[in-house]
Amino acid sequence: MPARRVIPCLDVRDGRVVKGVQFSGLRDAGDPVERAAAYAAQGADELVILDVSATPEGRGHAAETVAAVRAVLDIPLTTGGGVRTEDDAARLLEAGADKVAVNTAALRDPSLLGRLAARFGRQCVVLSLDAARVGDGWQAVVHSGTERTARDAVAWAREAADRGAGEILLTSWDRDGTRSGYDCPLMAAVSAAVEVPVIASGGADRAEHLAEALRAGADAVLIASILHDGDTTVRQLKEALAAAGLEVRR
C-alpha cells in the first residue's frame, strides 16, 4: 500500500494564507506560493488549499492562487471552498488543481458527487466532511461549523463514497485549532466504514498526534497551524513517524 501521507493545508482568504481557531479569528500567515514551495521542499506529500474567503470577490482569487501555486508545485494539489457546481470544479481543475473538495453543496445535493465523478473521475473528487461530536456519535456540520445537520457523519461518509467521492477529508470540528490531538475514534469509525482513503484533520500539535490518527486507520494527516507557526517542519514530523514504525516517503 502507499506510504502514509503528511499533507499541509493552506487556508486562503483573498489570496493570503490565514489561520484561525474553530473556523474564526483569522490571522495572516503568508503568501500561498511561498508556503507551498517551502512545504514541498520539506517533503510534503500533497498540498491542500481551502478558500475561506467570505465574499464572492475574495473567492474570485482562488483560481489565480491555484494557478500560481501549480506553476511551482510538483506534488498533488487539492483545492476546495465554495465549490457548488461541476463548473466551479472545472475552473479549479483547469487552473491546476488535481482534486476538488466539496462540502456543504454535497450535503445539500448528494447527487453532485456522482456528477463530479462522472465528469472528472472519482480520484478527482474529495468529500470534505466536518464532524462534531453529538452523544456517542458525530454529526456533519456546515457553514464553517455554525450549523449542524441531522446527518450522521459516518453514514454520510459511506453514502458519499458510494456516490462518487474518491477520498474523504475528515475534520473534527471539536478539535480543529485546539492542538489537543485528532479525534481518533472519529477517524477509526469513518476509516472502517469506507473503502476510500481518509485524511485526518483537526487538532494536530505534535508527531505523536499524527501517529495516533494513522494508527486509528487514517491514510493521511492534514496539518496547518503547527507548520505555519514554524514550530516544526514536515521533514521533522515524517522522521518522527518513521521512527514510530509508520511508513512515510522520505
Added chain:
Amino acid sequence: MSESGPPIADPAGDVALVATGAANLASVTAAFARLGRTCRVVDDPADLLAAEHAVLPGVGAFGPAIDGLRQRGLDQALRQRVEAGRPLLAVCLGLQLLFEGSEESPDAQGLGLLPGRVRRFAPGLRVPQMGWSPVTTSGGPLLHEGWAYYANSYRVADADLAGLQGVACSTSEHGGPFLAALERGPLLACQFHPELSGSWGSDLLRRWLEAPCPPAA
C-alpha cells in the same frame, strides 16, 4: 534569429497532449513548463503524428476515453506512433488504454498495443489507491528506482505481465505487485503520475524528452 521576418512558429516543437475529453491537463502542462517546454492539446491525427513528443494523459473512465480517441481517428495515429517507435508518454489511464481491455469497461476494446487486461485492485484494499509508493527500476535507461504518486482504482497485475516482451517493466505494491511503468525506447507508460511525483518524476520526464528517437516519417 532571422531578420527577414517574425520567428517561424514550430508547432512540432510543442509537446502534444492527446485530447481524451475529460483529462485535467494543467499539472502535466506545468511539469513540462518547468522543463522549459510548452504543450499543445491535439485532437487531429495529423497533428499527433507530426509532433515530436506526444503524451496520452488520462483521468476518467476507460470506455469513454477509448471511444473519444476512436471518434477522432486518434487511435490509429497512436498505433502508428508506437509502431514507428516515436516518443509517446502514456500516463495513468493512458497506460491502461494501451492494453487489450479493462474490467472498468468490459465491453470496450483498448488499443491492444500490449497484451493483457487491466483489472481492479483486490477487495479489502483502499481504492482508489491514493499516495506514494516505491517503484523498482525497469533495468532500462528511463525508469530508475524512486517514489511515485498514484491515484488509480485499476491496474495491470504482475501476474498479467508474462505476455509482455521487449519492454522493461517497473513494479509497485498494493495488495501484491502491479505494473508501475514500462519502457521500450521512447515509449514510456506510467501507471503513476510523473508530473506529480516531485523531482524524481521531473527527472523521469526530462530523460524521456532527451531519449534518442527516429525522425518523423
